[in-house]
Amino acid sequence: MDAKAYKILHESFMQNNTGTTPWETVLVILPTAVLTILSNCLNIILINVTRNSFLIEFFVLVMPLVLNATVLSESISVSLTVFSLLTSFSVFVLYNYSPKRKLVTFSYLNKHLDISLVITNFRGTVNLITAVCILAVDFRSFPRRFAKTETFGWGLMDTGVGLFILANGLVDPVARNEPVALRKTTKGCFPMLFLGFLRWFSIWWLQYQQHVTEYGVHWNFFVTLAFTRLLSTLLLKIYKRPIFWALICVVGHEVLLQKGxxxxxxxxxxxxxxxxxxxxxxCSLPGYVALHQAAVALGQWLHTKPAHKSINCLATVSSLSATMWLVALLSAPPSRRIANLSYIAWMLGFGGTMLALFVAVHIVSSALGVLCNGHVYMPTILNSINYNSLAFFLLANLLTGVINLSVPTLYVAPLGSLFIISTYMFLTTFTIYKLYLNRCKFKFW
Known part of the structure; x- marks a missing residue:
């Protein structure tokens, strides 16, 4: 098959997807929280948190995501059960054989919570699953129900842009109770806009496959991130109340959507x-701005004193997540393309679920004494991704493009696709891991 015919086949392969159930999108992510505890325990038990932790974390944190998105996609609940049993066994070994073990009591629910670790876990996981999916989606081993939906529906890959915007909002300067930094934000948006232009140009120049109805002909993920952040900062410069702008934007946008x-x-x-x-x-920008403002408001609360008590944070974030899930389920079907109310609520519910899970991870790790230098141990892979998130995402996109230009992915057998995706994830995570160890931060602005 010639290049033009394959391009048409690839584009048609990406179209007309209807998604999966909202619960299955969570099931794909859920093992990461469970396995973070397993990874932490194994690092403490086996190597006492040395720089040799990468291989443990790669096979415990990264590979299950790859497997759940490909060859184990039809038995996610079974794989989650296996991962949970492995974690329980690891916890049992740590508790019974650690010389520094302490009695686990409910007092740990009132311990101080390091919210920065929770957010780092969240942001690192979002980047990891996104990196897996942007390549895996090009193979037939990746189930079509996980791909982006054509119009409405619950697709795993529909969560990508929403969770990235949520993650960015949580670390916005206003979320950290700092002044509105319009000049700094504008400066930081230029690289994203440049990357957006570069992506469009490379697609046009290389005649790379493109699903136009995702964002448009010239628009893409990077442009949405840049303009969302820029518009949000401009609004906060006018009035520094993110929850006000979140409500104004979501109501105004939903009215326009209903009016035609x-x-x-x-x-x-x-x-x-x-x-x-x-x-x-x-036209989807107002919806994404509303989501970003809601994330900033949540970030503001997470950085207050009440949120630093583990039980307070777990209860509040869980309640918010449950409420948003209810709104999403009772509203019209979500649509990433138009960023409607149900999509925004879904992202807040989904993101809140992940945050609550990582608060629980922090509580369990603290209770078990999984500590490094007096602090709850943080997986180095997630830490390194958070330290160099742009470099990680750029490298993942670059390798995805190279692989797609070199390999007819639609004709690769399941085991072959598993090998390619696993190798790709090893290269991306190991590169970022080495950059982190040498404190090389990819930032030129």
Whole structure:
């Protein structure tokens, strides 16, 4: 098959997906929280937290994500059970054979919570699952129900842009109770816009496959991230109350969607000018700004004193997550393309679930004495990704492009795809891990 025919086949392979159930999207992520405890325990038991932790963390944290997104996708619940049993056994060994073991009591629920570790776990996991999916989706071993939905639905890959915006909002300067940094934000958005332009140019130049209805012809993920952050900062400069802007944006956007914007965005209208060519990316911005502002408001609370008590944080984040899940389930189906109310609620519910799980990880690790220099141990892979998140994501995108240009992914057998994806994840995580050990931060602005 020639290149043009394969490009058409690949683009059609990505179209008309209807998604999966909301619960299955969580099941794919859930093992990471369980396995973080296992990884921490193994590092303490086997190597006492030395620099040789990478291989343990790769096989315990990264490979299960790869397996759940490919060859184990039809038995995720079984794999989760196995991972949970392994974690329980590891905890049992640590508790019974550690010379520094202490009696586990409910007092640990009132211990001080290092919220920065919780957020680092969250951001690192979001980056990991995104890196796995952006390559795995090009293989037939990746189930179509996990791919991005065409219009409405619960697709695992639909969570990517929403969780990235949520993660960015949690570490926004305003979320950390710092002044609004408009100049710094603007400066930081230029590299994202440049990457967005570079992505569009490379797709055009290489005639790389493109699903136009995702964001538009020229618009893409990087451009959405840049404009969302820039617009959010401008609003906070006017009035420093993120929850106010979140409500204004989500209500205003939802009214417009109900008044006909939805039909326009999902129509087959010609893309004969710059606005029409990129209507999905441009018109979904208010929804993404609302999500970012909600994340900033959540980040503000997480950095307050009440949130530093483990039980307070766990109860509040869990309640918020449950409420948002309820809103998402009772609303119209979510749509990433238009960033409607149910999509925003889904992302807040999904993100809240992940945060609550990592608060629980912090509590369990603290109770078991899984500590390094007096602090709860943090997986080095997640720490290194958080330290160099842009470099990690760029490397993942670059390798994804190289592999797609070199290999006809749609014709690769399941075991072959597992080998390619595993090798790709090893290269990306090991590179970022080595950069972290040498404190090399990829930032030129």
């Amino acid at each position: 914007l939805t039909d326009f965005l999902l129509s087959t209208a010609p893309r004969d000018n710059l606005f029409l060519a990129n209507r999905e990316g441009i």
